[in-house]
Amino acid sequence: MNLHPKNLENLKRYNITAWFYDILDLPWEMQYRKWRPQLLTGVSGNVLEVGVGTGRNLRYYPPGVTHLTALDFSPAMLQHARRRAEGASCPVLFVQDDVCTMSSIPSDHFDWVVACFLCCVLPFDYQDQALSQISRVLKPGGRFCLLEMVYSKDRSLRKRQDFFAPFVEKVYGARFDRNTLEHAKNTPGLVVTGTRFVKQDTYLLIEGRSGK
Template identity: 55%
Template sequence: MPANNNVSHEINEISKVNMKSHEKNLVLQTKYNVTAYFYDILDYPWERIYRKWRPTLVGDLRGKILEAGVGTGRNLEFYHEDVELVGIELSKQMLSKAEKRIKKSRYKVRLIHEDATVMQSIDSHQFDWIFSTFMCCVMSDEIQKLAIEQFGRVLKQGGRFRLLEIVYSKNKKIRKRQDFFTPFVEKIYGARFDRDTLRHIERSSNLKVTNTSFLKDDTYLLIEGIRV
């Protein structure tokens, strides 16, 4: 194939990947625009557990923070007053729920309707922290990689990230329960237990994982690291 043809073939392939990602994001967006109306009620049994973790997860974050996939804003009340927060969210309906939750906040905060896989409105190298809970696990591996690339772009060098995700357990009993809930969590949240977030970050050229731990059993995986 002549060089020019090679280049246009590559451009076509990249466009196809972008088009597919765009379509997948649209599916997620539509799902969450509907789920938003009953998200907090549906999530209540799990939120009773998460609520105990959230203050610790965000309490020590300082500086300029990007929270990706803020959802209905469950983390927002726990940030320290010395932070400057930008929260991004794909679904306008989820975002409008989060907006109600920032009314009493004592820190500087801006919530934006923005796609974490593109971050078109976000300048590079400006954040001290990227924080996210349960966003990557709702993304297919293909679009997750795009979000992880964006994390690397918008973090300052030396900036840190902390992500909480759900993964499959190795414990047979827990795994059986997860298998039981799989159709439900996929249908309602687009979430899956087999997303490979940790591996995608480990393969990234500018993000380095410094610590992994489980918050409960071997299913709630906390991934922490640094922009090198």
């Protein structure tokens, strides 16, 4: 893996965070675990999850998923995810790779690409590269969904987010202002078909398909 410098910073961060990630994230995971099965309901066929982290989604993939490839650039995060593979309803192939290049992944290969809280971690300069890669690996007509944190328009929620923002960036490398929706809309080969908030106006689900 030949990583760009800002991605390398994130890789180092996640190789350390991995050891306490599940404990640290637990207060948030308590709500995410209610959403995860719903987000994955319609997902089927040959699926790629990018930025799989510690594998929190793995047990929620529905039986229509025939093959699951779980990609992350952090070996330490993948190590945790492997332990969760036994809860999955289909075989899981773990791949260590950078979503911005995905050199180990063939083109036009997947029916679905799923990412939860990945793009909000990706540095601004790499949003387009990652989304272009998602476009490349999707089969024509394939679908994608991205779950992201975004800034609220509500003043008191925004204030709360501003309070947590330095912590979130320091520990997760994540930000609320990655503007992934705009990047996805502008990515050749991707068509955004819908968006909805999963909670308030802070957790945004972006759904779409390949336009190839």
